[in-house]
Amino acid sequence: MTRPGKASSAVPAADLAPLAARVLPWVLLAVLAAFPLLAPVLGLEYWLGFVRRLLIVMIAATSLNFILGYGGMAALGHAGFIGVGAYTVVALVDAGVGSAWLAWGAALAASALAAAAIGALSLRTRGVYFLMITLAFAQMLYYLAVSLSAYGGDDGYGLYTPLALGAGIDTGDEAVFFWVVLAIAALVFALFSRIAASRFGHALMGIRDNETRMSALGYPVFRLKLAAFAGAGALAGLAGALLASHNAFVSPSLMHWTESATLLVMVVLGGLGRRWGAPLGVAVWLVLAEVLKLHTEYWHWPLGLLLITVVFLAPRGLAALFARAGRAA
Amino acid sequence: MSASLFSAQGLVKRFGGLVATDHVDLAVEAGEIHALIGPNGAGKSTVVNLISGLLAPDAGRIVLDGVELTGMPAHRRVRHGLSRCFQVTSVFGANTVFDNLLLAVQAHTGSSFRCLGRRSADTRLHARALALAHELGLADVLHRVAAALPHGVQRRLDLALALAAEPRLLLLDEPMAGMGPEDSAQMVALIRSLRERCAILLIEHDMDAVFQLADRITVLASGRVLATGEVGDIRAHPEVQAVYLGSEAAA
Structure with a gap:
């Protein structure tokens, strides 16, 4: 609880002042990097795995925030790409591949291809039709996974052997795997921040705000959206691959449509189109869920109330709320 | 016809049973301001959308400077020198005037698929956006949010966005x-x-403005070209007076 708590209090402050915004991410990174060493001392071993899962989900949520918040593409099939990534790892492990980098890299590539193909068709539609068609494709992937009896079908597939990370270490080492996930998540987040400030990012936001005008300005709107969609799909696939190693297990439930919806909810909660929106939303949602589960069976209720409250009182998300409070202070 | 900078030949557009554009021929010479006028519902906006590529014609061809634009997507027509403004002001309201201009200029300076360099470091982009602001008299409102500007200024910004493409033909x-x-x-x-x-191909209702600006005028009625000619000829054209100018004067 200590670490994720710190994560969520550092995030809003990032919007406060330029100096804080530059320093706090590094402080956060340092704290997280020290966590595997501190956890055994503080008796927080259980939370090591939890924070690692948090970081993995943040990668997926950040990629969704990129197409939804920056690109205006309301996709409800993101879990499908998480699944493509996870099942790519399953397929490679089943075929005898033992290298984590090879498996994860292949997952990245496979989900990029899947997203490019699905995007090429879906992006011809807009709004609620786009939402429905991305959902439909994700459901097709879900039932495809269910029917893959070679990989356990409905029952899923256990990944009993940890993947090799090189130099004699593997994903079975809790701390090392944590650091690897942290490094990848930090890299993805830095990349995302960089892209948001780039020519590509500005073009994407222009498309979100006024697609017809962007086309009339000479922008290849469709190709720009497709590139963003494929890139986001690739990162969701990477998250799926990491999740496969994290859980040492993959099943179709990973790509159930409610997973896509939960991801969407976390991004909206944190703040659509805001730099810290996705990590903040994931941290708040998953930490609350975890804590509430310890106390009550009916843990969905308070989460639902939280979502309703945020939608009414801070429709632009928690990140926007904290940014405003920061300016007022 | 072939010597014209721009020509549209035999444009046809049907919406179900309605023929919105009925074999329209249009030619714009280099350096010319050509006005397209006609009563409400004559199909002027449909013609503009056909030319700019927002709509696909059922028949006809569109040529600019020897390049066939027919069937080309809207954004590629812009690259070939055809730029447009919108009837309803279409700017990026939540952004500042400067950000609007940067976005317009970016479309024509280098690839927008570049995703690692920060755009704020691109000095060439800034210089061009600034130059455009000065030309269009927007330098004073550079850091104002577009939606908060008076209507007239927003229209000027809309025009600036279209001019960033350095078009050879501008549709207004x-x-x-x-x-x-x-x-x-x-x-x-x-x-x-x-x-x-x-x-410039100018679609306009304000007849004072049209007579002040246009070199030639094409009159559209019920999707068809009623007359094309010099300003004086159009003013004197009996059918045009009956269909358009007459009804306007009576209104």
Whole structure:
């Protein structure tokens, strides 16, 4: 609880002042990097795995925030790409591949291809039709996974052997795997921040705000959206691959449509189109869920109330709320 | 016809049973301001959308400077020198004027697929956006949010966005729409000053503005070209007077 708590209090402050915004991410990174060493001392071993899962989900949520918040593409099939990534790892492990980098890299590539193909068709539609068609494709992937009896079908597939990370270490080492996930998540987040400030990012936001005008300005709107969609799909696939190693297990439930919806909810909660929106939303949602589960069976209720409250009182998300409070202070 | 900078030949567009554009021929010469007029529902906006590529024609062809634009997506037509403004002001309202201009200029300076360099470090982009702001008289409002600007200024920004493409033919869809006399006069002066830069196809309801600006006029009625000619000929054209000018005068 200590670490994720710190994560969520550092995030809003990032919007406060330029100096804080530059320093706090590094402080956060340092704290997280020290966590595997501190956890055994503080008796927080259980939370090591939890924070690692948090970081993995943040990668997926950040990629969704990129197409939804920056690109205006309301996709409800993101879990499908998480699944493509996870099942790519399953397929490679089943075929005898033992290298984590090879498996994860292949997952990245496979989900990029899947997203490019699905995007090429879906992006011809807009709004609620786009939402429905991305959902439909994700459901097709879900039932495809269910029917893959070679990989356990409905029952899923256990990944009993940890993947090799090189130099004699593997994903079975809790701390090392944590650091690897942290490094990848930090890299993805830095990349995302960089892209948001780039020519590509500005073009994407222009498309979100006024697609017809962007086309009339000479922008290849469709190709720009497709590139963003494929890139986001690739990162969701990477998250799926990491999740496969994290859980040492993959099943179709990973790509159930409610997973896509939960991801969407976390991004909206944190703040659509805001730099810290996705990590903040994931941290708040998953930490609350975890804590509430310890106390009550009916843990969905308070989460639902939280979502309703945020939608009414801070429709632009928690990140926007904290940014405003920061300016007022 | 072939010597014209721009020509549209035999354009047809049907919406179900309605023929919105019925074999329309249109030619714009280099350096010309060509006005397209007609009563409400004559199909002027449909013609503009066909030319700019927002709609696909059922028949006909569109040629600019020897390049066949028919069937080309809208954004590629812009690259070939055909730029447009919108009847309803279409700017990026939540952004500042400068960000609007940067976005317009970016479309024509280098690839927008570059995703690692920060755009704020691109000095060439900034210089061009700034130059555009000065040319269009937007330098004073550079850091204002576009949606908060008066209507007339937003129209000027809309025009600036279209000019960033350095078009050879500019389509202006009712640039004076919703403007008071003062803003209209300013816009007329501004459009006249653009004559040096590009040919203009001007769709406009304000007949004073049309007669002040146009070299030639094409009159559209019920999707068909009723007449094309010099300003004087159109004014004197009996059918045009009956269909359009007459009804306007009576209104």
